[in-house]
Amino acid sequence: MKRLEIDNIEVEVEPGTTLLEAARKINVNIPTLCYEEELSIFGGCRLCVVEVNGGELLKPACATEADDGMIVKTHSPRVREVRQTLFELIIASHDISCELNCLTCTRQSSCELRVVAEDIGISRMRLNPIYRGLEKDFSSHSIVREPNKCITCDRCIRKCEEIQGIGIFANSARGPETEVTTFQDKGMGNVECTNCGQCIISCPTGALHEVYHSEGVWDALYDENKHVVVQTAPAVRVAIAEPFGAEPGTVATGQLVSALKRLGFDGVFDTNFTAYLTIMEEGTEVVKRVTENDNLPVLTSCSPGWIKFIEHFYPDYLKNLSTAKSPQQMFGALAKTYYAEQAGVDPEDIVVVSIMPCTAKKFESRRPEMNGDVDFVLTTREAGMMIKSAGINICDLPEENYDNLMGVSSGAGDIFAASGGVMEAALRSAYYLITGEELEDIDIKPVRGLTGLKKAEVPINEDLTLKVGVAHGLSNARKMMELIKEGEEFHFVEFMACPGGCIGGGGQPIRADMTSEEALQKRLEGVYSIDSSKKMRRSHENPMIQKLYDEFLGKPGSHKAHKLLHTEYTARGLN
Amino acid sequence: MVIEKKFLKGNPLKDISEYDFPGLRRALSLGQENVIQEISDSMLLGRGGAGFPTGTKWSLALEQAGDKKYFICNADEGEPGTFKDRFLLEERPLKVLEGLMIGAYAVGADEGFIYIRGEYDLPIKIFREILEDARDEGILGKNIFGSDFDFDLTLVRGAGAYVCGDETSLINSIEGKRGISRIKPPYPIQEGLFGNPTVVNNVESLACAAEIINKGAGEFVALGTDNSRGTKLVSLSGDINLPGVYEIEFGCGTLEEIINDLGGGVSYGNKPKFVIPGGLSTAALLPEELNCGYSYEDIEEAGSSLGSGAIIVVGESRDLVEILLKVSRFYMDETCGTCFPCREGNKQINFMLNQHKNKKFTRQEVEIIKDIGDAIAAAARCGLGQTSLSLIESIFDKFPEELIEEVRHSEKVRNR
Ligand SMILES: Cc1cc2nc3c(=O)[nH]c(=O)nc-3n(C[C@H](O)[C@H](O)[C@H](O)COP(=O)(O)O)c2cc1C
Ligand code: SF4
Numbered sequence: 001m002k003r004l005e006i007d008n009i010e011v012e013v014e015p016g017t018t019l020l021e022a023a024r025k026i027n028v029n030i031p032t033l034c035y036e037e038e039l040s041i042f043g044g045c046r047l048c049v050v051e052v053n054g055g056e057l058l059k060p061a062c063a064t065e066a067d068d069g070m071i072v073k074t075h076s077p078r079v080r081e082v083r084q085t086l087f088e089l090i091i092a093s094h095d096i097s098c099e100l101n102c103l104t105c106t107r108q109s110s111c112e113l114r115v116v117a118e119d120i121g122i123s124r125m126r127l128n129p130i131y132r133g134l135e136k137d138f139s140s141h142s143i144v145r146e147p148n149k150c151i152t153c154d155r156c157i158r159k160c161e162e163i164q165g166i167g168i169f170a171n172s173a174r175g176p177e178t179e180v181t182t183f184q185d186k187g188m189g190n191v192e193c194t195n196c197g198q199c200i201i202s203c204p205t206g207a208l209h210e211v212y213h214s215e216g217v218w219d220a221l222y223d224e225n226k227h228v229v230v231q232t233a234p235a236v237r238v239a240i241a242e243p244f245g246a247e248p249g250t251v252a253t254g255q256l257v258s259a260l261k262r263l264g265f266d267g268v269f270d271t272n273f274t275a276y277l278t279i280m281e282e283g284t285e286v287v288k289r290v291t292e293n294d295n296l297p298v299l300t301s302c303s304p305g306w307i308k309f310i311e312h313f314y315p316d317y318l319k320n321l322s323t324a325k326s327p328q329q330m331f332g333a334l335a336k337t338y339y340a341e342q343a344g345v346d347p348e349d350i351v352v353v354s355i356m357p358c359t360a361k362k363f364e365s366r367r368p369e370m371n372g373d374v375d376f377v378l379t380t381r382e383a384g385m386m387i388k389s390a391g392i393n394i395c396d397l398p399e400e401n402y403d404n405l406m407g408v409s410s411g412a413g414d415i416f417a418a419s420g421g422v423m424e425a426a427l428r429s430a431y432y433l434i435t436g437e438e439l440e441d442i443d444i445k446p447v448r449g450l451t452g453l454k455k456a457e458v459p460i461n462e463d464l465t466l467k468v469g470v471a472h473g474l475s476n477a478r479k480m481m482e483l484i485k486e487g488e489e490f491h492f493v494e495f496m497a498c499p500g501g502c503i504g505g506g507g508q509p510i511r512a513d514m515t516s517e518e519a520l521q522k523r524l525e526g527v528y529s530i531d532s533s534k535k536m537r538r539s540h541e542n543p544m545i546q547k548l549y550d551e552f553l554g555k556p557g558s559h560k561a562h563k564l565l566h567t568e569y570t571a572r573g574l575n
Numbered sequence: 576m577v578i579e580k581k582f583l584k585g586n587p588l589k590d591i592s593e594y595d596f597p598g599l600r601r602a603l604s605l606g607q608e609n610v611i612q613e614i615s616d617s618m619l620l621g622r623g624g625a626g627f628p629t630g631t632k633w634s635l636a637l638e639q640a641g642d643k644k645y646f647i648c649n650a651d652e653g654e655p656g657t658f659k660d661r662f663l664l665e666e667r668p669l670k671v672l673e674g675l676m677i678g679a680y681a682v683g684a685d686e687g688f689i690y691i692r693g694e695y696d697l698p699i700k701i702f703r704e705i706l707e708d709a710r711d712e713g714i715l716g717k718n719i720f721g722s723d724f725d726f727d728l729t730l731v732r733g734a735g736a737y738v739c740g741d742e743t744s745l746i747n748s749i750e751g752k753r754g755i756s757r758i759k760p761p762y763p764i765q766e767g768l769f770g771n772p773t774v775v776n777n778v779e780s781l782a783c784a785a786e787i788i789n790k791g792a793g794e795f796v797a798l799g800t801d802n803s804r805g806t807k808l809v810s811l812s813g814d815i816n817l818p819g820v821y822e823i824e825f826g827c828g829t830l831e832e833i834i835n836d837l838g839g840g841v842s843y844g845n846k847p848k849f850v851i852p853g854g855l856s857t858a859a860l861l862p863e864e865l866n867c868g869y870s871y872e873d874i875e876e877a878g879s880s881l882g883s884g885a886i887i888v889v890g891e892s893r894d895l896v897e898i899l900l901k902v903s904r905f906y907m908d909e910t911c912g913t914c915f916p917c918r919e920g921n922k923q924i925n926f927m928l929n930q931h932k933n934k935k936f937t938r939q940e941v942e943i944i945k946d947i948g949d950a951i952a953a954a955a956r957c958g959l960g961q962t963s964l965s966l967i968e969s970i971f972d973k974f975p976e977e978l979i980e981e982v983r984h985s986e987k988v989r990n991r
Contacts, residue, residue: 041758043758043914043956044913044914044915044956045914045915046914046915046916046954046955046956047915049953049954056952056953057952057953057961058953058954060758060954060956063758065760078953081946081949081950082949082950082953082954085916085946085947085949085950086915086916086950086954089915089916089919089920089923089947089950090915090919092919092923093915093918093919093922126939126943127923127943128926130922130923130926151915152912152915152918171753171912173912174736174908174912175736175738175907175908175909175910175911175912175918176907176908176910176912176918176921176922177912178911178912178913178918
């Protein structure tokens with residue numbers, strides 16, 4: 001153990017503990033901008049500098065290990081003075097002007113610069129901003145980059161490289177002009193970006209944000225000739241109350257429905273319904289392919305970030321992907337066919353909107369393979385902004401129910417939001433499809449939780465034990481693919497691009513007040529609390545689904561189901 | 576009257592067939608520990624600017640576990656006004672090679688690099704030939720001079736940034752990465768090139784090491800002052816009649832004498848406006864401060880630093896604002912761009928100076944410049960940033976009447 005003194009308080013910490021961590025242990029908060037717990041140390045912003053043993057040179061707390069006998073001052077007059085000046089420099093480089101200002105910024109209420117300004121008690125701003133005049137990057141269907149707002153903390157670079165294992169960003173240009181950009185400045189739409197949006201979550205400012213679809217949605221809502229329907233993904237309901245001040249994991253399903261009705265949507269549906277359908281189609285496919293030993297393992301296809309990943313990095317395995325469309329796209333396809341028929345609306349007049357925890361869903365909706373089934377995709381954040389700008393506080397609303405027809409869902413859909421959820425739901429149904437019996441131990445624990453790579457064996461009958469795997473976060477996806485390449489045997493593997501699954505999606509609210517790990521844990525608890533409170537927990541027990549097959553699709557895997565609910569993907573390789 | 580002391584200087588020595596590497600042969604017979612002991616006894620301080628004891632560096636490197644170690648000669652010489660390494664590389668390259676190999680042997684490195692400033696065409700050509708010849712002659716390779724010492728050396732052409740002279744940036748550059756500094760610790764000695772223990776030494780330090788092993792530590796330690804042993808190659812430049820590289824025994828003459836006796840006096844006006852004693856990152860000294868002995872300790876006492884040994888004389892008729900702008904432009908361009916204080920601070924200072932040609936600065940502006948200077952000095956990530964405003968701040972300090980507006984009446988009242 002190392003013993004030292006921080007701000008006159010004795011502390012004892014494990015060797016290898018940084019001064020930043022040691023200070024947090026005694027509840028002293030040292031401001032940071034380029035630091036993020038799960039990423040490597042960068043030491044660029046220097047806001048965390050502290051005085052060690054009275055030395056002239058201040059030490060970065062994030063990069064300095066605690067040592068015996070150190071006397072550390074985290075907020076001495078000198079340190080505070082230096083921090084104020086550093087912050088002035090950062091703001092001057094951040095170029096706040098008419099075009100670039102806090103009021104129109106996507107991060108107006110979650111900007112880390114504002115949090116830091118408050119933390120260090122900034123009392124002066126004497127420097128003129130230096131305009132950099134960099135161009136915005138609109139090349140991607142999912143993510144926009146505004147380099148003038150970038151403070152070059154490199155968190156996106158490290159997130160993409162270290163957590164997602166992709167590395168589409170890099171520093172370029174020399175010294176003073178150092179900027180963050182994509183390979184050869186090609187733009188995010190022209191490199192191996194998977195659109196997962198994890199970089200957005202890491203960005204302390206508004207330099208990275210989603211491609212907004214909200215204006216298009218407003219236009220559709222204002223257009224009397226349009227019939228606008230909306231679906232909400234399972235991970236949205238445990239996060240949508242956050243922009244209104246609630247804790248992550250607060251379940252606001254009914255309030256969300258009522259807010260959307262007030263906004264003027266003609267139908268509000270639950271993506272869980274088609275999540276459920278995905279399970280039926282995918283489960284049927286798994287059973288068929290396992291029986292016929294056809295291109296095993298079956299890889300799930302509902303995470304569009306993962307899909308783009310496999311298209312770039314493992315194109316040889318596209319044949320292993322389940323052909324089932326994602327729940328979002330199934331909903332769109334059914335809304336413009338079955339639902340149009342039922343509601344007596346011309347499919348041309350139907351506008352399908354999704355609210356997703358995800359930025360990659362925007363790209364998915366624009367895929368040529370998907371025939372425009374979904375017109376607009378809002379992230380949880382955008383939906384929050386729209387609701388706010390309609391003068392609504394979601395927390396004050398009464399609960400309402402989803403519209404019928406596609407509305408009733410079983411719990412199996414809600415856990416789609418968490419890593420392992422698809423697997424668990426599919427196992428429940430596959431077991432039933434094969435054996436005709438219910439899987440007794442319904443909480444299939446080994447596939448739950450935040451462990452990056454999970455494996456389980458589920459005995460189905462005497463001849464068959466299903467070997468399944470779950471990976472979330474793209475670094476883990478790569479590890480899983482390498483295991484598969486090396487010949488490890490699996491029947492069925494679930495992949496989610498984002499760490500933690502959809503609850504940690506790139507479209508979820510950004511917390512300036514807690515780590516993403518903490519937010520994830522709370523949202524996870526919210527998801528499983530919904531699932532265990534639901535009575536009907538097996539996809540195949542949902543009466544609405546039975547009805548849909550009886551009246552419209554025939555049976556799972558039928559020709560019509562294939563035409564509407566299945567798709568194919570594109571081998572992209574490396575750019 | 577100062578005169579040159581020839582310890583490192585000598586007749587040009589470039590042809591490998593004319594040189595028998597007596598220092599290296601002696602080192603191989605002494606054994607690693609004894610070589611390091613002798614370097615420690617010589618009290619040699621690194622000549623790259625930071626003045627770290629070379630013997631200590633080598634003994635720490637020898638202690639490092641691991642079979643793979645690297646030895647790097649830092650020949651990037653980017654500090655403005657410094658050109659003494661170039662002299663050694665062009666005139667005494669075999670001494671540099673010898674020092675490098677002695678060091679490599681002493682710390683147990685079997686692979687080395689010499690990183691030569693990209694613009695140094697002639698030194699690069701010379702070293703390219705020497706490396707070829709040395710391999711042909713078996714001076715590089717396996718079992719050198721019949722010992723069990725194996726060593727090979729690779730030449731790397733500098734990527735063209737001042738910051739690549741910083742040892743950690745230099746290591747990144749050799750690895751093919753962006754030339755940006757690394758966070759220390761770990762120090763290169765612990766985790767340097769490709770993650771292995773790595774010693775980085777300046778060209779002149781290595782030439783000194785070669786002569787120390789050649790002639791024995793005694794001769795070296797007898798030269799100079801208590802805290803500055805041996806001689807120093809000084810690059811004299813600026814407004815001076817006889818610019819050039821001069822070798823000076825520490826303590827044998829003052830800065831003023833060096834400028835007048837060796838440099839032939841000031842060329843732009845009658846006396847210097849000020850003198851920069853150790854390269855662009857050291858504080859300016861006024862004419863009345865030049866009566867200061869040439870040693871690490873004396874110049875430090877005068878409030879500056881000996882740095883890389885670049886003495887730049889600025890003649891009395893020079894325009895201060897123009898100089899401030901040039902210095903600031905240099906640091907703004909050469910920041911590696913990684914840490915906020917250095918990148919944004921130097922940009923901001925240059926921006927402010929640019930708005931002020933031919934006008935005096937307000938006291939608030941000077942205060943801002945000083946605040947930025949303090950923040951960079953205290954918080955920048957590497958030596959470049961930490962010292963980037965030493966000169967500019969010292970010029971403001973030393974020429975207040977010329978640069979700063981009079982205190983206004985209203986302020987006098989308020990401050991009463
Ligand atoms: C910005 C910067 C530039 C530097 N440039 C050089 C250089 O050109 N040559 C050099 O030998 N050392 C340079 N150094 C010092 C090196 O980091 C290192 O301390 C030195 O090479 C060690 O050699 P020595 O111990 O023999 O002096 C520089 C340091 C900094 C921070
Ligand atoms: S001080 Fe300057 S050169 Fe050094 S790391 Fe910071 S930005 Fe780079």
